[in-house]
Amino acid sequence: MPLFKIIFRINLLFSCCITCLLIGFTNRVNCLELLGFNCDKNTYSPNTTNSPYRTNLNFLLSTLSSNASRTNGFYNSTAIGRNNDPSNTIYGLFLCRGDISMDVCADCVDTARGMIIQRCPNQTGAIVWYDLCLLRYSNQYIFSKEDANTGLLLHNTQNVTDDTARFNALLEDLMNNIMNQASNDRSGKKFAVAEANFSTFQRLYTLVQCTPDLSTFDCDSCLSNAVSNLPTCCRNSKGGRVLYPSCNIRYEVYRFYNDSVAPAPGPPPNPPPPPPVPTTSSSKGKDGISERTIIAIVVPVVVSILLFLVALFLIIRRSRKRYDAVEVTDGSQILAPESLQYNFTSIQAATNNFSDDNKVGKGGFGQVYKGTLPNGEEIAVKRLSRGSMQGLEEFKNEIVLVANLQHKNLVRLLGFCIDGEEKLLIYEFVPNNSLDYFLFEPEKQHILDWSRRYKIIEGIARGLLYLHEDSRLKVIHRDLKASNILLDIDMNPKIADFGMARLFGTDQSAATTNIIAGTYGYMAPEYAMRGHFSTKSDVYSFGVLVLEIVTGKKNTSFIESDGTEDLLSYAWKQWRDETPLALLDPIIRDSSVRNEVIQSIHIGLLCVQEDVDQRPNMASVVLMLSSRSVTMPTPNKPAFLASSKTESFPKEVHFDLSTSNSTPASINETSITELYPR
Ligand SMILES: *[C@@H]1O[C@H](CO)[C@@H](O)[C@H](O)[C@H]1NC(C)=O
Ligand SMILES: *[C@@H]1O[C@H](CO)[C@@H](O)[C@H](O)[C@H]1NC(C)=O
Ligand SMILES: *[C@@H]1O[C@H](CO)[C@@H](O)[C@H](O)[C@H]1NC(C)=O
């Protein structure tokens, strides 16, 4: 899949206005606003108007266009090259916003076709985004797969002025809700909108949509990706949009979609009723009033109405659509280091000069303080212990990379601050403490009932999958554990402390290696013994975490009455004895769902297998969690670390960021239903 480099954005304010005035107000057709387009930089040769490729492309585009008035807002088509020449085959699709009628959709697609032919006539691929539709073609197969490699981030230039924290929380809430709704939308639209009151005077409106050819999983992944870009593009903006080829999201403080679809996604709205037929008054002219009089009256009235409408339209437009393109995401860096730099005095002020009262924790890399910025935004500040670190420039570069890792299940790095000896990392503040605080405290355990625990397992899996495979960098966490999972206000998990190895450079000084070496009990044996690290060692840590979440017991301080002294041996024993439910934390027995519990234990055991190759990758784990019917292999005996408790960490750790084995373990496959013991 080619990575597009440049997206052109054009603001056709005036031409749009006039079309809108002429069509829009009379016909209740929405104004078609061109948001941006992107022509693949590779063209087809020969570059002539009647080359087979061009002919084929024209044919494809007219097929799409002519189907727009007959389909439910989405259509894909393939134009096979003449004589079945595969090199001339072109794939194309369009997607109309879920709330608009077929007529409007057809209008938009037709306009988009003209635009794409004019701007990208001979490319290997192109996409054009209007506010109501997108049109795309490519010589690569583009159906049924997520594409978020290129995109357009737009934000309203007006800011939310007060209570931004609550605004952002409400936005995130709404987005998360409709994201689930849209990706699970089986009606064939994968579209959802929602709205909520923000204040007495303001209401927040949100919309998400995927191309319906995506799977639930891909749609969710694309939307998560888009939502995680909101802070980048649209922090505190009154409106924002993220547009990818496979999905798009938008929010505003005014209603920008049709009433009839809110609040839940429903069947496609009926086409707008035809404009009221004006009662003809021309017949009256024959009854005595001269044509001149009519012209003398009608023309000035019509002209002034038109002028009024133009003025009104401009005013509405001004207040609503002051949009700026922020950035194009195309595989290059999104954020510049400057935008991430915080001023030391402001952080000092935010944290009460790093007072003990603001201390919220201590990680392997330094103290963590809670702070509040002047605008009310809460932050967590990690004051790095002054250890060895790479050069300043490399440090900044790595920060930019890590700050661009954005996912709803990752704690967001907002920026950094370097002032002499002081090195600070600024994170979003996650209010609800870490997972171990709830999981291992007898008085708190009951707060995490089974459905919350299961959601936490799913969330961690998704965050980790993003780090391993979906982000532009491949990131291995290396120190995944309960205390590195933070919980937000709704108990959604967010992984903390990822990317630290990058920030501390890959130079293997002994001190650095010790800091990064991970945590006993969570480390995969091949890492602990031989220092070999890969995504599969994170999978191991994930497995331990899952078993801890199910049992409510710490792997490291585990002593069972029958003498087994670590959680993994105990879990394996119960599994083998076909009594897996005995593992379940008794405090949540009543709220538990038997199948989910067993499935979680099963996945946990698959992840902690001794043989690295037999452990599933995170993509398989997420798939197993999201589908009841997927076949899971039988777990083999886990790796036991019990005997190596005293073994010291290796001197040298190989940072193997490139290793990823994407083939899931496939031996001994048994179907779930046969396998689960009673
Ligand atoms: C292709 O041909 C058109 C019309 O002759 C021209 O405007 C355009 O620049 C050409 N493109 C390339 C990449 O040569
Ligand atoms: C439309 O896309 C589906 C995959 O989602 C594909 O199987 C089908 O062949 C496509 N239809 C056309 C006409 O290209
Ligand atoms: C909105 O906020 C951004 C920074 O958060 C600032 O650069 C911009 O000027 C503000 N816009 C308005 C209209 O106040």
Ligand SMILES: *[C@@H]1O[C@H](CO)[C@@H](O)[C@H](O)[C@H]1NC(C)=O
């Ligand atoms: C939202 O605000 C509107 C008007 O201010 C009001 O009619 C409505 O009841 C409010 N809805 C909720 C859920 O508070």
